[in-house]
Amino acid sequence: MPVPDSFADRLSIAxxxxxxxxxxxxxxxxxxxxxxxxxxxxxxHHEGMKTIRKITRFANELGVNVLxxxxxxxxxxxxxxxxxxxxxxLPGKFLTAYLPxxxxxxxxxxMIGHFEALPEHTQHAIEKAMKATEQNDGLVLNFAMNYGSRxxxxxxxxxxxxxxxxxxxxxxxxNEALVESxxxxxxxxxxxxxxxxxxxxxxxxxxxxQLAYAELAFTDVYWPDYDEECLLExxxxxxxxxxxxxxxxxxxxxxxxxxxx
Numbered sequence: 062m063p064v065p066d067s068f069a070d071r072l073s074i075a076x077x078x079x080x081x082x083x084x085x086x087x088x089x090x091x092x093x094x095x096x097x098x099x100x101x102x103x104x105x106h107h108e109g110m111k112t113i114r115k116i117t118r119f120a121n122e123l124g125v126n127v128l129x130x131x132x133x134x135x136x137x138x139x140x141x142x143x144x145x146x147x148x149x150x151l152p153g154k155f156l157t158a159y160l161p162x163x164x165x166x167x168x169x170x171x172m173i174g175h176f177e178a179l180p181e182h183t184q185h186a187i188e189k190a191m192k193a194t195e196q197n198d199g200l201v202l203n204f205a206m207n208y209g210s211r212x213x214x215x216x217x218x219x220x221x222x223x224x225x226x227x228x229x230x231x232x233x234x235x236n237e238a239l240v241e242s243x244x245x246x247x248x249x250x251x252x253x254x255x256x257x258x259x260x261x262x263x264x265x266x267x268x269x270x271q272l273a274y275a276e277l278a279f280t281d282v283y284w285p286d287y288d289e290e291c292l293l294e295x296x297x298x299x300x301x302x303x304x305x306x307x308x309x310x311x312x313x314x315x316x317x318x319x320x321x322x
Contacts, residue, residue, distance in 0.1 A: 083127040083254075085252040092281040129203040168194060175206040175212070220243045244270060259282070
C-alpha cells in the first residue's frame with residue numbers, strides 16, 4: 062500500500078477512519094515558548110490564543126464533535142498577578158476577535174469550571190459567547206476555565222451526600238451513572254483522546270474521572286507552535302490504536318468463544 066506523501070492525502074485517509082468524538086487538550090508551553098524568544102510570558106499566552114483559533118477550525122473541519130481546552134486551572138491562581146490578570150482578559154480578547162467566525166462556522170461555545178469565581182469581565186465575555194452560539198449544533202468548543210478535577214469530584218460527593226441526607230436516594234442508588242450525572246461534563250461524551258503539549262507527561266488535575274479510558278498523546282511541541290499537522294498526527298496515531306476499554310481485543314475475544322464451544 063503506497064504511503065501518502067502529502068497532507069491532503071493523509072487528511073483524506075484520516076477522514077475515512079474512526080474520528081475521535083471528543084478531543085481534550087492540555088495547552089502547555091506558552092511560557093517556555095516566550096522565554097526561548099526573550100519575550101514576557103504573556104506574549105506566549107497571546108500567541109497561544111491564535112493557536113486555539115487554528116486548532117478549533119481544523120477540529121471542526123475534521124468532524125470532531127467536542128473540543129475541550131484546559132485554559133485555566135484552579136491552581137493557576139498562584140501564578141504572578143500580572144500573568145493571571147492577562148489570562149483573565151484572554152477570553153474577552155479571543156471571543157471579541159473570533160466570535161463572528163465561530164457563529165459562521167456553527168461552533169457552540171461552552172465552559173466547565175467554577176464560573177462565579179472568575180472576574181466579572183471574564184464572566185461577561187464567556188456568557189456573551191455562549192448566548193450568541195447556543196443555537197449552533199456543530200463542534201462544541203468547551204473551555205475548562207478555573208477548573209480542577211479534584212474540586213469537581215469533591216462537589217460531586219457533596220451533591221450525592223445532599224441527595225442522601227434529604228432521602229432522595231438510597232445507598233444502593235450510588236453508582237457510576239449517578240456520579241457522571243453530577244459532573245460538569247454530564248451532557249458531553251467522555252474524551253476519546255487527550256493531547257498534552259510541551260513535553261510534560263501528566264494530567265495536572267484535568268478531567269480525572271472522564272479520562273479513565275481516553276487515549277493519551279504527548280508531544281514536545283509548545284502550544285503556540287502546535288498546528289494542523291500536529292493534530293492530524295495525533296489523530297492518525299489514535300486511529301491505529303486498539304481501544305479495549307478494559308476488555309479483550311476482538312481477536313482474543315473470538316478465540317475465547319471458540320474454546321468455550
